[in-house]
Amino acid sequence: MIAVASLSPADALATVLTVLERWADEPGPLLPILHDVQEAVGYIPAHVVPNIADALNLSRAEVHGVISYYHHFRTEPAARVIQICRAESCQAMGSEALLAHARQHLGCALHGTSKDGAFTLEPIYCLGLCASSPALMLDDEPHARMTPERFDALVAQTRRVT
Numbered sequence: 732m733i734a735v736a737s738l739s740p741a742d743a744l745a746t747v748l749t750v751l752e753r754w755a756d757e758p759g760p761l762l763p764i765l766h767d768v769q770e771a772v773g774y775i776p777a778h779v780v781p782n783i784a785d786a787l788n789l790s791r792a793e794v795h796g797v798i799s800y801y802h803h804f805r806t807e808p809a810a811r812v813i814q815i816c817r818a819e820s821c822q823a824m825g826s827e828a829l830l831a832h833a834r835q836h837l838g839c840a841l842h843g844t845s846k847d848g849a850f851t852l853e854p855i856y857c858l859g860l861c862a863s864s865p866a867l868m869l870d871d872e873p874h875a876r877m878t879p880e881r882f883d884a885l886v887a888q889t890r891r892v893t
């Protein structure tokens with residue numbers, strides 16, 4: 732799961748209008764438009780559905796129906812994904828304790844999402860950073876020599892910038 736930095740509502744709408752313009756002369760473009768919007772914005776915000784519906788001469792209910800039919804489409808921003816390495820080297824350096832700390836800090840189980848929807852916690856098995864265990868990935872960025880304190884700081888910093 733890739734996290735996209737949240738766009739402001741105005742920027743999201745501007746992005747959607749660009750997408751709609753790109754598909755203006757194509758027949759039956761609802762699905763490709765929804766894919767493009769999700770790729771560009773990170774999800775399909777509720778406030779752009781009327782624009783999509785109007786551009787395609789569809790009802791809002793029809794657009795909502797398609798969005799909710801396909802599980803691929805998100806109507807909320809995706810959570811940031813934290814993957815804690817559980818392979819041998821990281822285990823030897825305390826990754827299970829780190830994982831327990833992460834579960835408690837985020838208030839969710841492994842494969843779960845924090846109550847505020849901001850983070851999803853997943854396992855991963857070796858990031859090639861064994862010499863700097865324990866390691867984790869936040870989205871696609873590796874972080875090595877992780878401690879509970881550094882984990883808390885990383886989560887706090889991520890919350891500040893998103």
Ligand code: FES
Nearest residue numbers: 816818821858860
């Ligand atoms: S075992 Fe965790 S990075 Fe290799």
